Amino acid sequence: MQHVTAPEQASWPQDASREHPSEVAPITTLDELAEHASYSLVESLQCDPNATEDGVDHAPRQVFSGHYVPVNPTPIPNPEYVAHSKTLFRELGLDDSLARSADFMALFSGDLTRVPHPMRKVGWACGYALSIYGNEFYQQCPFQTGNGYGDGRAVSVLEAVLNGKRREMQLKGGGRTPYCRGADGRAVLRSSVREFLAQEHMHALGVPTSRSLSLYVSKTEQVQRPWYSEGSHSEDPDILVQNPVAISTRVAPSFIRVGQLELFARRARKQEHPRAMEELEQLVLHLIDREYSGEIDPALGTGEKIVRLARLFRGRLTSLIANWIRVGYCQGNFNSDNCAAGGFTLDYGPFGFCDAFDPAFQPWTGGGQHFAFLNQPAAAERNFHSFCSALQPLLESDHTRLKQLIDIERGFSSAMQSELEQMWAAKLGLSDFNEPLVRELLSLMAHTPVDYTLFFRELSAIPDDITPLKNSFYTEADGTGPVRNSMVATDPEGMNKRWTEWLAQWHSLIDSGTGDATPRSREDIARQMKRTNPKYSLREWFVVPAYQQAMNGDYSRVHELQDVMTQPYDEQSSVVEEKYYRLKPAQYFGAGGWSHYSCSS
Ligand SMILES: Nc1ncnc2c1ncn2[C@@H]1O[C@H](COP(=O)(O)OP(=O)(O)OP(=O)(O)O)[C@@H](O)[C@H]1O
Numbered sequence: 045m046q047h048v049t050a051p052e053q054a055s056w057p058q059d060a061s062r063e064h065p066s067e068v069a070p071i072t073t074l075d076e077l078a079e080h081a082s083y084s085l086v087e088s089l090q091c092d093p094n095a096t097e098d099g100v101d102h103a104p105r106q107v108f109s110g111h112y113v114p115v116n117p118t119p120i121p122n123p124e125y126v127a128h129s130k131t132l133f134r135e136l137g138l139d140d141s142l143a144r145s146a147d148f149m150a151l152f153s154g155d156l157t158r159v160p161h162p163m164r165k166v167g168w169a170c171g172y173a174l175s176i177y178g179n180e181f182y183q184q185c186p187f188q189t190g191n192g193y194g195d196g197r198a199v200s201v202l203e204a205v206l207n208g209k210r211r212e213m214q215l216k217g218g219g220r221t222p223y224c225r226g227a228d229g230r231a232v233l234r235s236s237v238r239e240f241l242a243q244e245h246m247h248a249l250g251v252p253t254s255r256s257l258s259l260y261v262s263k264t265e266q267v268q269r270p271w272y273s274e275g276s277h278s279e280d281p282d283i284l285v286q287n288p289v290a291i292s293t294r295v296a297p298s299f300i301r302v303g304q305l306e307l308f309a310r311r312a313r314k315q316e317h318p319r320a321m322e323e324l325e326q327l328v329l330h331l332i333d334r335e336y337s338g339e340i341d342p343a344l345g346t347g348e349k350i351v352r353l354a355r356l357f358r359g360r361l362t363s364l365i366a367n368w369i370r371v372g373y374c375q376g377n378f379n380s381d382n383c384a385a386g387g388f389t390l391d392y393g394p395f396g397f398c399d400a401f402d403p404a405f406q407p408w409t410g411g412g413q414h415f416a417f418l419n420q421p422a423a424a425e426r427n428f429h430s431f432c433s434a435l436q437p438l439l440e441s442d443h444t445r446l447k448q449l450i451d452i453e454r455g456f457s458s459a460m461q462s463e464l465e466q467m468w469a470a471k472l473g474l475s476d477f478n479e480p481l482v483r484e485l486l487s488l489m490a491h492t493p494v495d496y497t498l499f500f501r502e503l504s505a506i507p508d509d510i511t512p513l514k515n516s517f518y519t520e521a522d523g524t525g526p527v528r529n530s531m532v533a534t535d536p537e538g539m540n541k542r543w544t545e546w547l548a549q550w551h552s553l554i555d556s557g558t559g560d561a562t563p564r565s566r567e568d569i570a571r572q573m574k575r576t577n578p579k580y581s582l583r584e585w586f587v588v589p590a591y592q593q594a595m596n597g598d599y600s601r602v603h604e605l606q607d608v609m610t611q612p613y614d615e616q617s618s619v620v621e622e623k624y625y626r627l628k629p630a631q632y633f634g635a636g637g638w639s640h641y642s643c644s645s
């Protein structure tokens with residue numbers, strides 16, 4: 045797990061050599077991949093007793109108990125290869141040729157009928173509950189009970205141990221499940237391209253995340269989704285568009301969400317059935333096994349494991365949120381059902397990367413301010429509350445540990461604060477957090493306004509005066525976008541003065557080396573800052589042309605973005621720089637689909 049720690053250690057890009065499989069020859073066939081299949085979830089957890097074995101279970105219904113439902117994915121017809129992640133293939137020990145091979149493609153476009161033994165011919169979907177900003181919801185369930193909510197279009201198809209790590213592979217858009225709530229179970233190419241690119245970009249940024257394995261599109265099946273007409277500035281979509289359906293496969297140690305623990309805790313609390321408490325405990329122990337086995341000794345008793353789990357998840361979650369803010373990422377809809385209990389980023393639907401810095405940046409119109417960019421620490425705290433509440437029933441008779449759990453929950457905001465302070469210090473090349481410096485910076489950044497990514501990258505060169513920083517300032521005086529009412533428009537001289545004063549203060553801090561055991565040169569500091577502040581981020585206005593072209597069968601832009609965005613800290617070529625190291629053009633501010641969206645699926 046990456047932590048925002050001392051600047052010397054703040055080297056977020058993953059060490060590629062660690063990801064490379066050992067000398068073992070890469071897997072080139074599905075038969076070889078099948079040898080690694082190992083289904084811990086279905087083997088150790090409870091199946092819905094009302095489920096059919098063949099997984100033909102595609103209509104909305106209530107699932108009252110059990111951790112999973114066997115579900116047969118619905119393949120997309122006439123699948124075509126769009127992309128695969130070479131980086132993840134290498135980590136898993138898969139040969140690139142597999143991605144275009146017929147049987148691999150069949151499996152990861154939803155056809156399990158021909159998979160080799162011991163792969164299972166049926167996938168599985170899980171139920172989960174929803175809390176929005178810490179408040180329990182039932183309304184989203186068609187039965188108003190919570191029993192019909194969960195993986196509505198996500199179907200896991202494989203668990204395998206590859207290169208010594210257990211991974212689950214989950215189709216997104218794999219058709220209807222009992223949790224589909226009457227919807228089509230599909231994902232369109234647009235949203236699939238977004239999620240596919242974003243997952244690998246986040247990994248390259250050094251932010252824990254689910255990963256992208258593959259992306260296939262149907263050449264013949266399309267579905268309708270609400271969207272924006274060309275040039276629309278409306279908040280809500282104003283037209284319906286036909287979109288090809290696609291299946292992307294994501295990979296993680298598990299897909300257990302905070303909402304999933306909540307579902308079982310709610311049942312246990314209400315004693316909905318005789319095995320409810322046991323099912324909650326099984327799920328929690330399974331989570332520990334899948335996500336925390338390296339840090340929690342299996343020999344410990346359950347109570348102690350639970351306390352350690354809470355402490356570890358708190359550490360991962362606070363580090364995750366600090367990393368999101370470090371790279372300008374807004375999840376957009378950080379409910380408990382989009383919060384992975386393993387502490388990594390999950391569900392790239394409503395997300396966006398900040399262009400013009402705004403603490404209230406929120407690309408998803410349905411998300412509200414509570415899930416906005418700098419409110420994410422507070423949203424995470426609510427999810428952590430939901431997480432701890434779900435563990436509580438298991439400690440009811442163990443007062444000492446219950447008290448420890450409560451203390452861990454209470455400590456969230458100071459743990460979060462400390463992660464944020466280390467993150468801001470690292471972004472600024474400092475060893476210590478300096479509150480007035482950061483406060484003034486955030487105010488200046490918002491009021492100027494500046495481009496979040498460009499600003500920190502320009503600053504990373506440690507300029508002598510503010511001239512280079514101005515490359516990151518939005519200056520169009522056309523009264524649109526972020527410039528309206530900004531300092532650039534209303535008080536340019538005052539703005540220059542404040543920036544100059546701020547820069548002088550920052551210079552004096554980096555040159556004084558406060559907090560450093562051995563003083564660092566400006567070159568060292570700049571190097572560290574450039575590994576903390578990415579040069580490239582996956583802005584929506586880069587992704588739109590990529591999915592638009594992909595909808596016409598041209599995937600070259602997707603591949604180009606994949607390439608650029610998986611080396612986000614590197615300078616890259618001048619061609620790349622010209623194209624992707626840029627301020628967002630004024631016409632995209634406020635444009636539906638480019639700056640905001642209400643439908644993310
Ligand atoms: N087209 C669809 N058909 C069936 N269920 C859907 C569809 N779109 C979304 N859902 C379900 O609605 C719920 C909320 O949607 P949300 O946008 O969070 O999900 P998502 O992007 O599909 O999910 P995930 O969190 O799995 O990445 C989820 O439980 C999801 O499975």
Ligand SMILES: [Mg+2]
Binds near residue numbers: 381382391
């Ligand atoms: Mg979701």
